[in-house]
Amino acid sequence: MNCTHPSAHSDAPGEERHGRILEALHDHGWSEQDNFLPPDLTLSLALECATLAAAGTLALARVSQGAARSLQPDVRGDRIHWLEAGQSDACDRYLAIMETLRVALNRRLFLGLEEYESHFAFYAPGDAYLRHRDQFRHDDRRTVSVVVYLNADWLPEHGGELRLHPEGLRMWDISPVGSRIAVFLSADMLHEVLPATRDRLSLTGWFRRRA
Numbered sequence: 001m002n003c004t005h006p007s008a009h010s011d012a013p014g015e016e017r018h019g020r021i022l023e024a025l026h027d028h029g030w031s032e033q034d035n036f037l038p039p040d041l042t043l044s045l046a047l048e049c050a051t052l053a054a055a056g057t058l059a060l061a062r063v064s065q066g067a068a069r070s071l072q073p074d075v076r077g078d079r080i081h082w083l084e085a086g087q088s089d090a091c092d093r094y095l096a097i098m099e100t101l102r103v104a105l106n107r108r109l110f111l112g113l114e115e116y117e118s119h120f121a122f123y124a125p126g127d128a129y130l131r132h133r134d135q136f137r138h139d140d141r142r143t144v145s146v147v148v149y150l151n152a153d154w155l156p157e158h159g160g161e162l163r164l165h166p167e168g169l170r171m172w173d174i175s176p177v178g179s180r181i182a183v184f185l186s187a188d189m190l191h192e193v194l195p196a197t198r199d200r201l202s203l204t205g206w207f208r209r210r211a
């Protein structure tokens with residue numbers, strides 16, 4: 001036990017933690033990790049997301065891209081807000097953490113990731129996102145999908161799992177517990193969001209290659 005390790009005092013998750021995320025992503029096409037964000041940051045981000053939701057500034061999310069881009073609340077029920085640098089201290093801290101993950105992904109898995117895009121997502125009780133893949137048909141830049149959950153005291157009976165359907169393997173459920181991160185390969189992983197019995201808050205994002 002070494003309480004004075006520098007990573008214990010900064011936002012940046014240690015190399016070892018990145019190592020576990022990257023290894024599982026490489027071996028299975030997905031990975032999950034608890035306590036990815038410091039608790040105070042998760043709390044600030046949850047507050048920011050809830051405030052945006054209460055103010056009515058979240059927009060119903062769309063599916064697909066280009067001419068096919070459309071609102072289909074029966075397919076996808078979440079409301080979102082895209083992050084911009086400088087929007088808040090909490091968002092900037094989060095983006096800095098994701099930047100260290102981007103560098104680690106490139107260093108260890110040679111993915112050539114150039115950019116990160118991310119939005120808050122708010123699912124009201126009963127909202128879901130039916131089975132889909134994250135890569136668009138005519139745009140293969142999205143390479144690694146990342147979801148960080150912002151829900152305090154989430155219990156299994158609240159539902160709202162991210163359900164992964166890895167090809168040739170059994171499905172895998174990830175409960176949206178606060179500070180937990182889920183990572184998967186955008187092109188391959190079929191997945192869905194199951195309805196929950198309470199508000200479900202997250203930050204969803206994609207590391208992209210340049211076109």
Ligand code: OGA
Pocket residue numbers: 121129134147161162191192193202204
């Ligand atoms: C998405 C998505 C998963 C989740 O936004 O594309 O699949 O657990 N989100 O919120």
Ligand code: MN
Pocket residue numbers: 132133134191
């Ligand atoms: Mn998705």
